[in-house]
Amino acid sequence: MAKLLFFGRMSDIEADRDVDLPQGVSDTDALIDWLSADNPVFADMVREKGNSLVVNQAIVRGATPISNADEIAFLSPVSGG
Amino acid sequence: MAKLLFFGRMSDIEADRDVDLPQGVSDTDALIDWLSADNPVFADMVREKGNSLVVNQAIVRGATPISNADEIAFLSPVSGG
Amino acid sequence: MTCAIDIQISETPFDPEAAQAGFRKTLSKSGAVAAFTGVVRGHAGNDQVETLELSHYPGFTEKQISAICKTAAERWPLEALLVIHRVGVMSPSEPIVLVAAASAHRRAAFEAADYLMDYLKSDAAFWKKETRAGEAHWIEPRAEDYADKARWAQSDA
């Protein structure tokens, strides 16, 4: 099972959960498309500027291979301090 | 009586004191000459860069009139904080 | 010089002055300590702030802050760095963040604390949800936060 996490604004519209990635969802682009198909609000939000995608606690850019062993986190724009 | 005060390095070689200014010592230049005549170490030190002269708690530059009613302070280079 | 780095994410209120006192006790080589304390604001424009809820990404956030602190320790001669960041639900005037930097040099202490705050504002994985007049609003970085951070890149060349 892959672990999906959502932070900030995105946590309002998607719940953290463990999922069994369907065949074909083998990279982060495919994961975004798969989640977007069920949630048009997420589909818009995930494409906004300032988000980050984190796989196994490391920031990734562009399509990145994923499997059921991974933790994948969607980060809305951060604001600490 | 004029009140003379010396701070920092200059306080090592001149003592704070009340003095009766002699006739002719009517400005700060004359005061410096008068004190210098008795103390050659002061004579050198008072001419070094970074000193300040303060009359009645206000910094002055150049020859400034003084009288027996005044407080005159010689400030060596400052260093706080 | 090895810089001691202490990073704490706190689920409960912390006392920034007691933390600074403890920090100062650990120092042996530093004449200068610069510190920044951030507290929950009471107003946003004309609206009264009711609560601020801060969340983070456990593990990842600490790793990020640790990396930022190590970068600061390479850039400035520091004896110690302390970062405490609250998470959870807070009320106005409660402390959110404390950054303290200790050095033999005044400028190094100031610049390191300033640098860490800029990075915490714009880079560290924290999210803020402010409730005003019963409505929750996500707070996202402002243009000036990015501009503050950009100051440091200019002298990286």
Next chain:
Amino acid sequence: MTCAIDIQISETPFDPEAAQAGFRKTLSKSGAVAAFTGVVRGHAGNDQVETLELSHYPGFTEKQISAICKTAAERWPLEALLVIHRVGVMSPSEPIVLVAAASAHRRAAFEAADYLMDYLKSDAAFWKKETRAGEAHWIEPRAEDYADKARWAQSDA
């Protein structure tokens, strides 16, 4: 905005963290507090520092610091400023100075504290005599202290 200005010259040891806690309690509009604490250094090069004696010009020094604080309060949107400066004979690691600046804005708090420290170092009427290996030495400003202060003049234009 009126800025509350508190200036204290202390003949006896003071507690910089307790002072900051008191300062923070006075605030109602500030989310940002920047503070600088200076303590007596333990070494000067290879020499151990035995004591530091700080003197000031009573009345005049306070007037100068007050003027510097007012200038800072005109330059940045500040809610409050606190300056505590020790005088007398101190031992290594004893606090010499605390400057704290509170504002709604992080940059204003940092810059005001930094500015006040630069002016205290190079302009305020304090004199430092350090005793090392039984010998007293007057400490006078270094070129870098004047350079630190000059940073602020550049943007006065």
